[in-house]
Amino acid sequence: RRGLAELNGEGEVVGGIVVMRFGEDTAKVIDRVKEKLKEMQPSFPPGIKVVTTYDRSELIRHSVETLTEALIEEIIIVSLIILVFLFHFRSTLVSMITLPIAVMISFIPMYYMGINANIMSLAGIIIAIGDIVDSAIIMTENAHKKLEQEGKRRPRVELIIEAAKEIGPSIFASLFVIVIGFLPVFVLQEQEGRLFSPLAYTKTFSVVFGALLGITLVPALMTTCIRGKIKPEMKNPATRLCINVYKPILRFCIRFRYFVAGGCLLLILSAIPVYYELGSEFMPPLDEETLLFMPITTPGISIEAVKQLVQTQDKIFRSFPEVQTVFGKAGRAETPTDPAPLSMIETVIILKPKSEWRKGMTKDKLVEEMDRALQFAGVQNAFTMPIKARIDMLTTGIRTPIGIKIFGHDLKEIAFLGEELEKILKSVFGTRSVYSERVMGGFFIDFTPDREALARYGLTIRDVNAVVESAIGGIDVNTTTIEGRERYKINVRYPRELRSDIDKLKGVLIPIMQAKGAIGRVEHVPLGQLGKIEAVMGSPMIFDEMGSLSGWVYVDIEGRDIGSYVKDAKKAVAQNLKLPTGYYLKWTGQYEYLERIQALMKVVVPLTLFIIAIILYLNFRGIAQTLIVMLSVPFAAIGAIWLMFSVSYHTSVAVWVGMIALLGTAAETTAIMVVYLDEGFKKWTQEGRMRSQADLLTMTVEHGASRVRPLLMAVALNIFGLLPIIWSSGVGSDVARRIAAPLWGGLISLTLLTLLVVPAVYVIWRSIQARSLFKV
Template sequence: IAIGAMIDGAIVMIENMHKHIERTPLTNENRWAVVTQAAIEVGPALFFSLLIITFSFLPIFALEAQEGRLFHPLAFTKTYAMAGAAILSVTLVPVLMGYFIRGRVLPEHKNPVNRLLMGIYHPFINMVLRAPVLMIVIAFAVMASAIIPLSRMGSEFMPDLDEGDLLYMPSAFPAVSAGKMSQILQQTDKLIMTVPEVETVYAKAGRAETATDPAPLTMVETTIRLKPKEDWRPGMTTAKLKKELDSIVQVPSLTNVWIMPIKNRIDMLATGIKTPIGIKVAGPDLQVIGDVAQQIETVIKDIPGTSSVYAERVTGGRFVDVDIEREEAARFGLNVADVQDLVKTAIGGMTVTQSVEGLERYPVNVRYPREYRDSLERLENLPVVTKTGAQIPLSRLVDISISGGPGVIRSENARLNGWIYVDISDVDIGTYVKDAKKAVEQIDLPAGYSLSWSGQYEYMQRAKQRLSLVVPLTLVIILLLLFLNFRRLVPVLIIMGTLPLALVGGLWFLDMLGYNMSVAVGVGFIALAGVSVEIGVLMMVYLEHALEARIEQARAEKRDLTRSDLRAAVIEGALLRVRPIMMTVAVVIAGLLPIMLGSGTGSEVMRRIAAPMVGGMTSATVLTLLVIPAAFLIWQTLALKLPKETLGTE
């Protein structure tokens, strides 16, 4: 996104050198004097323009967590590249111009491309200068039109990345047995494999043998490897594939969630929520939390865009309680520890040894077969051998019962939690959460309980709050740099007026492409701000140089400056300098086209960075070529106090 901007300095510097050569033929004696004069004219403005592009990326460094790790490398790369370009544009480029620009230079008015540009631009600039106030009014109307795309544009944290595979993560109701869950996994795997685009399926339920995977048995993770896209059916996309899988895999008690594998891991590590949107209910009593969560689930089901919603049954777990009869155990010569070891070994199993296979170690666990312990009656009839060698049923020593309780106890910020997972389709996160919040307002929360919205919505809000603090600070820095260059406030304000014009084009282009507002789009707008300011700086510098030349001419002729002179200066500064401005815009857009037309993993994010810049540069260029000359004419007419009767015609 910085390739075009990096060579802008060299383009403008060389073009200005050509302009000087047209007026002063180059010889060995005057070569370095001409180079020096050309560099002095545009060098400071170029340096500050490229410096502004460099500083405009400061808000990206303020991003944190997931979005920060994603965009910080981009920000560092562009900042270093633009800082180097700013230094080289005023040091190395003038030296290279002196050595390599030789021979005959074709005058600008003889260049067919430039004649075409001037022929198109000339009637428009004449029309604008006849009614400059009307042009300013039109510019404000164009800026106001941004309300239309903004009203239709949704918001999201980041566009979905197509990772090439899918993860199926349904949630089941609690109290499901291991045997039943194994049967469900086999059913879902077979259903998923009926889709031709699927290559392999592997499902897992429950947790792994590690403390870092506290997943209950009701959580399923099915990794779906897809075939290469060239082997897919014609017209099939990932979104269509998700819808087809969702319609095929319909198992009672399962709430479907289809998501990208890597993205899901990152989301769960950051917030614990496996869906794009999550709602966390916090309070002191799990029973009340569960009731509130189920009320929210019922309300949210009817909101447009809801693909699936599941509220965790925080109190729906089933447990086997073993209460030891101490007196009975003592009668058979057993203490509490002996009975507990028996229960633990028979039901839970005990590691008795290790199997050593090369460098690998495998524990050997021994316990009773499943058919001996899969019901309350069979548990009670488990044989126990006493110290005297007698065999008695386990029910003689313990009282076995089944009780309810929380399957998983979640806590956050020292408060008990219950989570609701919400998957959405055909709607953006910002719009959905806005509608969902209105729907949830009808639920009366008991005192001491609270709701918080999590998942990707939490990331989106965090990035929005961060940028709302840093972006204004960056604009102040840009204003300061512009003021250091021009040393006057009015040209700074005129140039900053080009920013909204650039934003309008970016917003309309995003609306045309159907993109939502996201962090990636925000990065694109931040990059656009610096480049659009550069165009305004170039136009203002050319206009001021043309006006200074007219003032010097009037002094030489010993007469006062007239409005006709001012108008001629504006036309000269704008019309005769349209080539470097159009070249600047062309190279920036040309550098962005490979990103817009690219494909593959990550292209979804990069296109959303480039889109605001392509649309914004187009609108900023067209309007800057018209608005800045009009504003400059009004400003200088008032500043120079030119009498109205001296107005000439062109």
């Protein structure tokens, strides 16, 4: 036997594995399998029933439900914010109609590209909601401003069209910056690329269609919906409060503008050491609502021993009140897709809903309790999750978060180095378990023929090997057993008690050629007289990679991030282990992915920032305005870094995606403020009102305050719109929160920059530029 299955610690069962075809819809396939099982149930013999031990469709549905609820809540919050700031229900309809249309149109390319509604695709739409309605709310607010100022003197439709033309091109360019800012996500490779590409596509589709609707549908909706009495901005309680609070603060910041600029620089510098304290990981843990226990034990374990071990472990797991079912598997299934040795144990632990857990219990605490309860001699525990484990093993072959591959040319030396690494890494803080794969340790029965003895009896090596093969390995005879429609070959070999006993194998008789005159008589010679039979130690499994023999060391950690752990582990290994010539180590597992993504981001993010700067320069036609807008990138990062530090998030691919999304939003929001200030400066200069520095300060305060409503609306939509993700706790929220957290924190610091720092820096620049016009 090469494998066994066990359920709930109650004894052996027969297990089945459903393998899905590539490209199929997982949830639909599982539903069809369930229907087929229902059809089959009546045909089973009495007492036989099918029990589902792992169902991925529940995870899929729960995660989609979590993100769908967050999406609906976000749309409601966005609509309420627009209504509060505009104080005009019909005007709110412009954004409320545009938003669902843009989202629904985005599903069309998703359908043709085969992108399903999953955690990532829905997260892309959620983080794009604020950007989708940006054009609608800013155009609508500008139309309100026009109607307030000139509504009694000029036709309503004419003013609305003029308002759309006035702000439309700048908004379209700003949204283009957001799309370009998301470019790094499109160049993600391998596992992370496949994971986040749906998010990148759905966010881009949503923003692009939002921009197109902004220059097509929104103006038409504005002429239809913006009717009736438009109340002046100062008669709106929310807007009046914001302006009355903002003006004195803005005056203070402009008056002490050099201190504000210096403080901005200090804040940016303060975030640098905090960033290096964050820690790093490849991907945040996605709660699959299921645990996978993959202990590592020594090779050569017998079927009886592994059966007892698995049943005992499953019984302990089942004793936890948070556990629903436990399905343990050891060895391989009868399929070529599962080439596992008998020492490889995989136990799927289905957890109950968290509402049924003990008070104060978390998944991490539960794993710690399980780990303490399952301390067996010769067994190293490792906990993971089913999907995560399959992805890790398919990409690197390592079943734990961190692995070390030892490359060399001698298996004994590799085994020795692996055992030394075990001793060294056990002392590194954060190590839960470490185990070196035993490349030596398997026992084999070896037969070495004696050529002189064979020659004396007139035998060849082939003659002896044929008997050894049939006795120990077994041969298929030309007989087939018929069981209904099935046909099975019959394999003949000695029973286990004979083929595992060296003394009995020595007595196996080998037929030899008859002597002259011995007609009709067959002579035999014992196998032990024809060679040496002994039990030897060898490699139970040989790993070969990149043209070299290799051995693997598995490392499971707790209480630490992967990046800092590997840094300390490398230092400990360098100090305590000297590798022989021709041998080297490769750190793999999730750490390998982490190194790849960090190297990629170091190239792609600066390139993206350069492209954004070029676009901004082409829009402003000025280096100074471009630099002021680009100041938003490090300042927005301040809030992102400090928020992640406060909630103990590590940098990961999900966090990087959130930071990348922040790049475009930061540039767009700051660009709008610079455009408003430029408009005011040009207007006052043309009217001859820009005669002194006092006029510059007055213009900045008055024009900045007059445009605070659209800026606050745009920022509030993003900040409050992300709250449903920030406070979500369902399946899939772990990844979504880490995407939203840097975006949310960055938007808070970005708001302060846009409203307070940008006007102060703008005044400094214009003051230096205008020294020839008025005395500074």
